Amino acid sequence: MQKTKRDELVRKALDTFYRNGFHATGMDMIAKETGVSKTSIYKHFRTKEDLILAVLRLRDENFRNWLFRRIDELSDTPREKLLAIFDALEEWFAMREFRGCMFIKASAEYQEHDDPIHAQSTEHKRLLADYFSKLCKVAGATEPEQLAQQILVLKEGAIVMAVLGRGLEAARDAKNTARVLIDAHMPATD
Amino acid sequence: MQKTKRDELVRKALDTFYRNGFHATGMDMIAKETGVSKTSIYKHFRTKEDLILAVLRLRDENFRNWLFRRIDELSDTPREKLLAIFDALEEWFAMREFRGCMFIKASAEYQEHDDPIHAQSTEHKRLLADYFSKLCKVAGATEPEQLAQQILVLKEGAIVMAVLGRGLEAARDAKNTARVLIDAHMPATD
DNA sequence: AAAATAGTTAACCGATCGGTCAATCTCTTA
DNA sequence: TAAGAGATTGACCGATCGGTTAACTATTTT
Numbered sequence: 001m002q003k004t005k006r007d008e009l010v011r012k013a014l015d016t017f018y019r020n021g022f023h024a025t026g027m028d029m030i031a032k033e034t035g036v037s038k039t040s041i042y043k044h045f046r047t048k049e050d051l052i053l054a055v056l057r058l059r060d061e062n063f064r065n066w067l068f069r070r071i072d073e074l075s076d077t078p079r080e081k082l083l084a085i086f087d088a089l090e091e092w093f094a095m096r097e098f099r100g101c102m103f104i105k106a107s108a109e110y111q112e113h114d115d116p117i118h119a120q121s122t123e124h125k126r127l128l129a130d131y132f133s134k135l136c137k138v139a140g141a142t143e144p145e146q147l148a149q150q151i152l153v154l155k156e157g158a159i160v161m162a163v164l165g166r167g168l169e170a171a172r173d174a175k176n177t178a179r180v181l182i183d184a185h186m187p188a189t190d
Numbered sequence: 191m192q193k194t195k196r197d198e199l200v201r202k203a204l205d206t207f208y209r210n211g212f213h214a215t216g217m218d219m220i221a222k223e224t225g226v227s228k229t230s231i232y233k234h235f236r237t238k239e240d241l242i243l244a245v246l247r248l249r250d251e252n253f254r255n256w257l258f259r260r261i262d263e264l265s266d267t268p269r270e271k272l273l274a275i276f277d278a279l280e281e282w283f284a285m286r287e288f289r290g291c292m293f294i295k296a297s298a299e300y301q302e303h304d305d306p307i308h309a310q311s312t313e314h315k316r317l318l319a320d321y322f323s324k325l326c327k328v329a330g331a332t333e334p335e336q337l338a339q340q341i342l343v344l345k346e347g348a349i350v351m352a353v354l355g356r357g358l359e360a361a362r363d364a365k366n367t368a369r370v371l372i373d374a375h376m377p378a379t380d
Numbered sequence: 381a382a383a384a385t386a387g388t389t390a391a392c393c394g395a396t397c398g399g400t401c402a403a404t405c406t407c408t409t410a
Numbered sequence: 411t412a413a414g415a416g417a418t419t420g421a422c423c424g425a426t427c428g429g430t431t432a433a434c435t436a437t438t439t440t
Binding site: 194216217218228229232237 | 411427428429430431
């Protein structure tokens, strides 16, 4: 029961921070939006930073689970899975509540590399790189690590451009690039 | 004299906002760091938002001037210029004061599309796209607009990954992708 | 030299920041 | 049903937020 309450608090806090930003969201607003009093919040989390870290942990879990599942549902072969990344992205960009990558935004507000919030954002990208790397290896890429990093660059660039003017087109731009890139990394036909 | 004073204020405010973020930087800190009293600041700018908009205008001018000049200095042929974008990026990433793209950070803190700060960030990216587009046309790309957008996606992705763990490698990842991409868009040898 | 103008300053405004606390409320256990 | 334990609450803390005010200083104009 306690676990559930805490989880519910984190889940709602995620929505508020995602919509409104980190510094711009006060703990009073979190209390109001979650329906949990400040005193109760501070019983679960020592500081605002601790709450944000919990929020980011949940976001990492949710986002990666969603992306990996969606990739599997949208494609069959390893090569198709690499391209399906960008179909999933396009779906994300089309969602009403889309507001960009929460980790890019977190690292923009907490800039020091040794800040726990910044470090956790870096870790999220590393986990994505790991997953892409595995996909590239299975697909038989000649240099899987490099290809994975290049695809990650495409993904991050697409998110930024989706926020800053391009919308859904950003995902298609990135997918077209990925196609060329993947072909260049494949020894022969797939 | 008045113009100069105001410009100096904006120049110093830029450094502070870039280093410290927007919401996290109070007007008292701006006053202290610039050496200009709050009252004087508010004589030049009606609100903090107005000051930030002036800062972003200066940043846009500085950054594009620097990038375009550096591209010209680093390369000769149109095709080389498209690749030199990423050599310039790598130089930027290597600078001690590098803290990512100020406009990505601004749009992360001011998320509403109709917020003037967000809109100005979008405009900055549009101006970059225009320039890339011209380069692509001169280079004789088959679909210059599309290639320009793809290169812009690569640039933004590289910046994000430079901040979030990859450092200088991000520029090289993006450049390698750009090379493949450009070749695919060129009708024949250059 | 006197008056007007422009620029600067510290002190202050109400609101909100992250965080705390004594009091109350709810529920278990005997 | 009374005692005790946990959870919840609104009021409150000093500090800082964006922004304003009145007094002062220095310069220009006459």
